Amino acid sequence: MPAGKTVALVGRTGSGKSTVLSLLPRVFDPPPGTVFLDGVDVREWDLGALRARIAPAPQETFLFSATVAENIAYGAYDAAPEAVQAASRLANLDGDVQGFPAGYETRVGERGITLSGGQRQRAAIARAVLREAPVLLLDDCLSAVDTQTEEAILQGLRGEMRRRTCLLVSHRVSAVREADEILVFDRGRIAERGRHDELLALDGRYAALHRAQQLEEEIEAS
Numbered sequence: 001m002p003a004g005k006t007v008a009l010v011g012r013t014g015s016g017k018s019t020v021l022s023l024l025p026r027v028f029d030p031p032p033g034t035v036f037l038d039g040v041d042v043r044e045w046d047l048g049a050l051r052a053r054i055a056p057a058p059q060e061t062f063l064f065s066a067t068v069a070e071n072i073a074y075g076a077y078d079a080a081p082e083a084v085q086a087a088s089r090l091a092n093l094d095g096d097v098q099g100f101p102a103g104y105e106t107r108v109g110e111r112g113i114t115l116s117g118g119q120r121q122r123a124a125i126a127r128a129v130l131r132e133a134p135v136l137l138l139d140d141c142l143s144a145v146d147t148q149t150e151e152a153i154l155q156g157l158r159g160e161m162r163r164r165t166c167l168l169v170s171h172r173v174s175a176v177r178e179a180d181e182i183l184v185f186d187r188g189r190i191a192e193r194g195r196h197d198e199l200l201a202l203d204g205r206y207a208a209l210h211r212a213q214q215l216e217e218e219i220e221a222s
């Protein structure tokens with residue numbers, strides 16, 4: 001995958017998308033000679049240096065019992081409040097936070113407010129964006145918001161994504177159609193790969209997924 005490009009992964013639940021993403025920061029160790037970053041086998045990298053270059057927004061976010069600002073700045077402790085807010089704005093979270101009793105100083109978790117699934121996911125995106133790492137991993141991190149909101153958030157993130165190398169997982173065709181390459185996963189293997197138009201022309205799994213989701217959207221809209 002060329003640096004600076006966006007590659008999207010789609011496919012059934014359990015087909016191996018998250019597993020592939022987790023090989024890059026070595027959550028799982030890939031076999032030698034299989035996964036490289038900047039031409040160097042991830043196993044040869046110093047683990048800290050490798051992970052400093054990767055900003056993950058995982059499928060399941062972990063939030064601490066701390067303020068909203070502290071949660072966003074996790075991994076970027078020296079970030080200025082303005083930078084935290086800018087990242088939050090990019091993730092489309094700022095409006096929500098402004099409505100909290102103490103804004104960015106509102107506590108999250110046991111002693112504070114509970115964030116909705118969609119708010120948690122957007123906090124994870126803000127956290128990843130703030131890290132300023134060259135590689136961004138977005139693992140289905142907008143599944144809890146509706147299709148239109150997902151599109152709006154991704155539109156806002158496009159600039160960030162263009163500045164970085166981005167691996168994007170989503171269940172929705174609408175979220176991946178702009179990617180430089182789309183990989184369709186099936187039972188741990190890549191079943192189809194190409195750009196949106198190429199995959200539609202192929203008329204295989206991706207095209208079927210596209211048709212099914214278009215139908216769903218039409219039903220939702222009516």
Ligand SMILES: Nc1ncnc2c1ncn2[C@@H]1O[C@H](COP(=O)(O)OP(=O)(O)OP(=O)(O)O)[C@@H](O)[C@H]1O
Pocket residue numbers: 011012013014015016017018019020059140
């Ligand atoms: N540590 C593990 N040991 C054995 N099998 C595992 C392990 N972790 C995950 N799996 C299995 O590997 C498969 C791929 O899981 P993965 O989380 O990568 O799927 P996914 O494509 O991200 O699915 P989803 O869309 O639901 O997030 C699943 O069948 C899962 O149960």
Ligand SMILES: [Mg+2]
Pocket residue numbers: 017018019059139140
């Ligand atoms: Mg997954």
